[in-house]
Amino acid sequence: MRDSTNEVLRNIATQGPLSRAQLARDLGLSGPTLTQATKYLLDRGLITELEQSPSTGGRPATLLGLVANAGQLLGIKLAEDHVVGVCVNLHSEILWKFEEPFKSRGEAAVKELTNLLRKQVKRVKGQLLGIGIGVPGVVSPLDSSTADSLMLGWTNLDVGKKLSQELNTPVLLENDVNTLSITESLYGHGRDVSNFITITLGRGIGMGLVINGELYSGSYGAGEFGHVQAVSPGALCECGKMGCLETLASSPAIHASAVTAGYIRPNTSISKLLELARSDKKIAHALFKKPAEALGIALGNVINVFGPELIFISGEGVGAWDLWEPHFQKSLKASVVSTMNKFEIEVDPWDDAKWALGATAIVLQASLSRNSNINSQSVEVKNRLRIASASGFSA
């Protein structure tokens, strides 16, 4: 497949449906090159001609869109005790959702995950392009297969390769906050901006960075926002350092400070704790002021460095955003330099399926990536897309 063909497919998938004129303009392609590329994709059943675009006085143009059923993708988000997943078509329409209990710790974890996924793979009708997995931890950008996760109890676990062999399907892993960022960049307000940051609050504190429209993965991972220094020396963090942001502002840290202060018992649930904080301003102040201020300062520092247009705040912790917000806004404002104060903040309701949707997008992106040989799994996804198109599925 020529590069221009892949570029056309990528643009239609991420921004489509598009007219030929728009594609030629966006990609700087000549008429004959574009015709050749679109003919290749049309002949293979990957794209189709759609309805005419609304007439603006000129000649109406035919729009080109992806053929929804040319392939399907599975995406999951892993947590310590459960898995949430979706199956989507190439239009990223969710065909079904699933949620299963899962024990991430111990020898049997990979086997359990294999069995759980095998059930879903069997449900797929047509060509499965691959499985994307969002992991709460660091995933090697070199192979998209090896993961380290304090939360899951995984150390350098080559889980992608094992699953791929067992299921005979390409499996690509990505940090879960990055999968959420991908969802925002493809389907949310992140579509309209080049530079944005996603932060997630909850059991851990994560960050996804989209710079110039591309997810930033660093050379060995990135976005370890929960482990920026917030207090010195501070309490010992799970990561082995002292005084990380998570030691103050993660849900377990806030819960622990409420226990220490005698507001609740160790076995009181987070939702009961929030009820109590909402009913007593003093308690709310005592529990949320410090964490919210630390979060505002830490985020302000990142904003000063990267200059994003948009900040998404998500994760299960946003259920308590009303308790964070007043202190957070004040400290954020104080820590951002005035010339950088041009960003907007969007607080997103917690939705596990959104993270899983982003995990499907990493597989779709692998098939559309400019970089055709990122790793063996991406190459296999690309091959499958071509096989799918050749096998004659239609919309």
Ligand SMILES: [Zn+2]
């Ligand atoms: Zn830490």
